[in-house]
Amino acid sequence: MSSSSPCSTVLNLAHSEAIAASVSAEMGAPVTLARRAQAPSGAGHIAAMLDVLADFPFERDEGRTRIVLEPVGVCALITPWNWPVNQIACKVVPALAAGCTMVLKPSELAPLSAFAWTRVIEEAGVPAGVFNLVQGDGPVVGAALAAHPDVDMVSFTGSTRAGAEVARNAAPSIKRVHQELGGKSPNLLLDDSDLGRAVKAGVLAVMQNSGQSCNAPTRMLVPEPWLDEVEEVAREVVNAVRVGDPADARTQMGPLVSQAQWQRVQSLIEKGIAEGARLVAGGPGRPEGIGRGWFARPTLFSQVSPDMTIAREEIFGPVLSILPYRDEEEAVRIANDTPYGLSAYLWSADPVRASRVARRLRAGMVHINGAPLDNRAPFGGYKMSGNGREWGAHGLREFLETKAIMGEIET
Numbered sequence: 001m002s003s004s005s006p007c008s009t010v011l012n013l014a015h016s017e018a019i020a021a022s023v024s025a026e027m028g029a030p031v032t033l034a035r036r037a038q039a040p041s042g043a044g045h046i047a048a049m050l051d052v053l054a055d056f057p058f059e060r061d062e063g064r065t066r067i068v069l070e071p072v073g074v075c076a077l078i079t080p081w082n083w084p085v086n087q088i089a090c091k092v093v094p095a096l097a098a099g100c101t102m103v104l105k106p107s108e109l110a111p112l113s114a115f116a117w118t119r120v121i122e123e124a125g126v127p128a129g130v131f132n133l134v135q136g137d138g139p140v141v142g143a144a145l146a147a148h149p150d151v152d153m154v155s156f157t158g159s160t161r162a163g164a165e166v167a168r169n170a171a172p173s174i175k176r177v178h179q180e181l182g183g184k185s186p187n188l189l190l191d192d193s194d195l196g197r198a199v200k201a202g203v204l205a206v207m208q209n210s211g212q213s214c215n216a217p218t219r220m221l222v223p224e225p226w227l228d229e230v231e232e233v234a235r236e237v238v239n240a241v242r243v244g245d246p247a248d249a250r251t252q253m254g255p256l257v258s259q260a261q262w263q264r265v266q267s268l269i270e271k272g273i274a275e276g277a278r279l280v281a282g283g284p285g286r287p288e289g290i291g292r293g294w295f296a297r298p299t300l301f302s303q304v305s306p307d308m309t310i311a312r313e314e315i316f317g318p319v320l321s322i323l324p325y326r327d328e329e330e331a332v333r334i335a336n337d338t339p340y341g342l343s344a345y346l347w348s349a350d351p352v353r354a355s356r357v358a359r360r361l362r363a364g365m366v367h368i369n370g371a372p373l374d375n376r377a378p379f380g381g382y383k384m385s386g387n388g389r390e391w392g393a394h395g396l397r398e399f400l401e402t403k404a405i406m407g408e409i410e411t
Helices: 016-028 029-038 039-052 083-096 113-121 138-149 160-173 196-211 224-240 257-272 328-336 351-358 394-399
Strands: 057-061 065-072 074-078 101-105 131-133 152-159 176-180 186-191 221-223 280-283 301-304 317-325 343-347 367-368 400-406
Touching: 016 029, 016 039, 016 113, 029 039, 029 083, 039 083, 039 394, 074 083, 074 138, 083 101, 083 113, 083 152, 083 394, 101 138, 113 131, 131 257, 138 152, 138 160, 152 160, 160 176, 186 196, 186 328, 186 400, 196 224, 196 343, 221 224, 221 328, 224 280, 224 301, 224 317, 257 317, 317 328, 343 351, 351 367
Parallel strands: 074 101, 074 152, 101 131, 152 176, 186 221, 186 343, 221 317, 301 317, 343 367
Antiparallel strands: 057 065, 065 400, 280 301
16 A cells, blocks of 8 residues: 555545534534544554555575465455444555455444545556445344355454354355454452552543443542542543533543443443442433433442443443452452453552562553553454454454465475
């Protein structure tokens, strides 16, 4: 992919406002978040891939054998609604870079940004038939793509339940299946961390995008003696979150994507109360002053035990659980006590200690002291959070087959 490659238009941000408007309209992200993070994510993946391609080893020699990386073939790309442009870009861009052809099926809940992306692809001059867009739901169109014998690879992002179904549909044809699935990420505050900074950052990370992010740090693990102070700081941050019209630049949190998602979040909040977690802020229903729409209240639970439903299931809403721990050993055990393993977050004033604990966490990504995501770093997780990796060189390799050619190199 050269500097005049497909999607270079996005790098110039010519379509950024249209993409941001589409994302805000279709899934309710505040327009400020759509402009600041949702829309630019596509350009970020393009820029990262251009850097990767500058010196990526598509061919190399190992002894007397030449190793060649070739396109995997026809790819079915199935993307979710929560970060629609990001997930489209981090599949389409490496597929193009690898030389694959593809069929993109975006979520039926977020079709508009996919149309905007397709216009960019067309204007950039991608040859007809290389990139193809189909709309439809998962059980019908997604299942057909996963099962189709002419599809060589399926790259899917979504729930763990849906990911298992994609794998089942793909299994008879033994095609490659790449999955980025759910998460229940721990946010571990060690007893030497900056409490105020860590708690505020952790709360806001959960509330961003209305909690609809697979890598949101929804389990905050804190030293038991800190519990009261953490609750107070977190309550202030939660209560200050401004919920409202996503078109209003002052809004920090918009609605959930759909009635079904709103009802799921409500049922899990009620489950937390029923199982004995302490409700510190928020709760069931809509925020005060909002009488319609799928708006949820930013919600904070404390004194949550690891066996509670809200500590184990991915809620995908603005709900944070605080879990106390006695010592570092217990903290690591609680952090790893989850069927998921996408992300983990860790706070400590001691870099050596932070590095040591990070290596004990069973997650594909660990953020130390608020470190942001890196478009060149692999994105993906352990256990039921999926298999394979996206972003950068690691994402590119997912779309390549490895061939060994023996006898080509003269000795």
